[in-house]
Amino acid sequence: MxxxxxxxxxxxxxxxxxxxxxxxxxxxxxxxxxxxxxxxxxxxxxxxxxxxxxxxxxxxxxxxxxxxxxxxxxxxxxxxxxxxxxxxxxxxxxxxxxxxxxxxxxxxxxxxxxxxxxxxxxxxxxxxxxxANSESAKLEEIAQEIRELKKQLGQQPIFVTTPSPIKIELTPREQSVLDLVAEGLMNKEIASRLNTSVRNVEKYVSRLFSKTATNSRTELVRFALKHGLTQ
CATH class of the missing domain: 3.40.50.2300 (Response regulator)
Incomplete structure (x- = not known):
């Protein structure tokens, strides 16, 4: 009630x-x-x-x-x-x-x-x-965290402990979405940039989570940068 x-x-x-x-x-x-x-x-x-x-x-x-x-x-x-x-x-x-x-x-x-x-x-x-304002604030907070993460990783050497590079097959569209997520863009902004729907972007992000075994955008970007999936 x-x-x-x-x-x-x-x-x-x-x-x-x-x-x-x-x-x-x-x-x-x-x-x-x-x-x-x-x-x-x-x-x-x-x-x-x-x-x-x-x-x-x-x-x-x-x-x-x-x-x-x-x-x-x-x-x-x-x-x-x-x-x-x-x-x-x-x-x-x-x-x-x-x-x-x-x-x-x-x-x-x-x-x-x-x-x-x-x-x-x-x-x-x-x-x-x-x-809507609360959600927008949360998304901006995530975007800022991603930008800070990229800045930190760009300043420090990345040590990969795996014996060989991880090979993950990404479709061209998944790669495009991953690159834009790494830039700190939110789903609505990515949809506008790629001229597609927010729903489609959500599907691509979900696939990226699944392929990289990550649970958040921050983890996804950290994984992608660590393993050279994006610049």
Missing amino acids: TNPANILLVDDEPGVRESVQAYLEYSGDFNVKVAGNVAQAWEILEQETPDLVISDVMMPQVDGYEFLGKLREDTRFQSLPVVFLTARGMTSDRIQGYHAGCDAYLSKPFDPEELEAMVKNLLERRKISVQ
Whole structure:
């Protein structure tokens, strides 16, 4: 069972706060904290970063646009999804909201089911984005490790302890993939360089692992350099 997403709802109308909070929490998918103005919202934000913010636009003292601008200026909240709720439904107002950095715009009165669907969609998109960024960071870390490995092996003599050179038969395409892996390129970059699909590159890399009895790209490059399979 997944943990409920944390939502911060900011609206100066008690009726809206109560109804939206009750509706979203009913399914068990969300925990909703409410604030009647931006000052209260910041007190909550300083204690805990939510997964998504729902904010009214027309509020006293500090309106939604100013609130959103303050969020986007803070590095902690720059990627935080924000949904605007407002009685102002004119196109110019929506454009202003998107320019300010909101992710979705819903005019009052609205269907609670539409709001729920919008929130779930934004949360799913954020999850995918976070996963993609994490994977990209991991791939870059592997590429850097390979580059450092090549640099170290290039500076030091390599002593082969086997009595005779290992003979491994590689197809031209496998050799091309191996050379690009040794350069530190990831599968997507290799696919672009060789004008093929990422899936095909994954198959070639898997075959290289099998032929060289290695389990990672770093081990593969180390093996290839040690036994003269690539330069």
